[in-house]
Amino acid sequence: MEQLKKFLHKKITEVLEETLENMAFVGIEECSEIEASELKQEMMGVNLMITDPELLEMRLNTSKELLYQIAETMYTMDRDELEEQLINDLLAELLNTLAGRFMSAIIPTETNFSLSIPELAEDEDESTSDLKYYYIAEDYPLSVEIKAADIESLNSLLSTSFNA
Amino acid sequence: MKRIVIADDSGTARMMIRRCLEIIGLAETEFVEAENGKEGLTMVKQAPTDLLISDLNMPIMDGETLLKWVKASPKLGDLPVLIITSAGNPAKSKQLLEMGAYSVINKPINPAMLSEVLAPLLNSEEG
Numbered sequence: 504m505e506q507l508k509k510f511l512h513k514k515i516t517e518v519l520e521e522t523l524e525n526m527a528f529v530g531i532e533e534c535s536e537i538e539a540s541e542l543k544q545e546m547m548g549v550n551l552m553i554t555d556p557e558l559l560e561m562r563l564n565t566s567k568e569l570l571y572q573i574a575e576t577m578y579t580m581d582r583d584e585l586e587e588q589l590i591n592d593l594l595a596e597l598l599n600t601l602a603g604r605f606m607s608a609i610i611p612t613e614t615n616f617s618l619s620i621p622e623l624a625e626d627e628d629e630s631t632s633d634l635k636y637y638y639i640a641e642d643y644p645l646s647v648e649i650k651a652a653d654i655e656s657l658n659s660l661l662s663t664s665f666n667a
Numbered sequence: 668m669k670r671i672v673i674a675d676d677s678g679t680a681r682m683m684i685r686r687c688l689e690i691i692g693l694a695e696t697e698f699v700e701a702e703n704g705k706e707g708l709t710m711v712k713q714a715p716t717d718l719l720i721s722d723l724n725m726p727i728m729d730g731e732t733l734l735k736w737v738k739a740s741p742k743l744g745d746l747p748v749l750i751i752t753s754a755g756n757p758a759k760s761k762q763l764l765e766m767g768a769y770s771v772i773n774k775p776i777n778p779a780m781l782s783e784v785l786a787p788l789l790n791s792e793e794g
Binding site for chain 2: 577592596602603607613617618619
């Protein structure tokens with residue numbers, strides 16, 4: 504199981520780096536949960552389900568300030584022109600892209616996968632799962648969490664990938 | 668290209684696609700945006716369209732259904748449909764290409780990717 508965790512950690516870090524770099528020219532660094540929480544930022548979260556070939560849930564939590572900075576760059580708009588709906592949409596699209604890249608990176612190439620439409624999280628992020636990874640981008644925190652409905656089954660599906 | 672319809676439920680994704688197309692020299696094109704496949708189908712029926720770009724995962728009508736409708740239509744069957752998705756993999760791409768998609772590319776996109784994939788369409792227009 505440790506092998507699976509290491510594999511997922513490596514892949515999520517790679518695809519997060521690629522997604523943020525490509526969409527927003529933003530680099531990331533890994534950090535600890537404590538380092539992320541010490542930055543004391545207002546966070547926003549979004550959830551997405553992967554329904555096939557395994558039931559997984561992904562959650563992206565991002566500093567609201569980081570999202571505004573990314574939106575300013577992407578939309579070439581000033582802060583006061585950015586509506587909340589646009590920020591919500593940006594967060595959802597970040598996770599949508601991230602989840603797709605992640606699934607492409609971990610499952611065998613001949614296997615199809617299905618993503619749900621991302622939904623903004625209304626609850627506070629208080630989870631401390633084993634599959635939760637923390638990062639800093641532009642001095643602002645973000646985290647990605649993966650929840651597997653059946654971790655043994657996921658381990659079995661991916662064993663050929665991380666043993667390759 | 669004179670008119671491109673972009674169907675994606677994410678405004679951010681539509682904006683990124685539009686920006687990339689502008690960067691590769693299509694700034695003079697009319698971009699028409701749709702939030703789902705049903706709207707996209709309505710938009711391509713409204714006026715002659717040179718390219719339909721569609722996401723797969725959308726509410727109301729998904730991109731795969733939109734592709735089926737377009738390819739089944741005698742009037743729209745020749746319209747190139749470029750799928751840009753986060754849920755793509757080789758198996759899915761093969762299936763979509765067999766259904767008549769022009770090409771399938773994965774998010775996140777960049778101008779170079781679009782330029783490469785659209786080159787045959789743009790070159791045939793120039794010729």
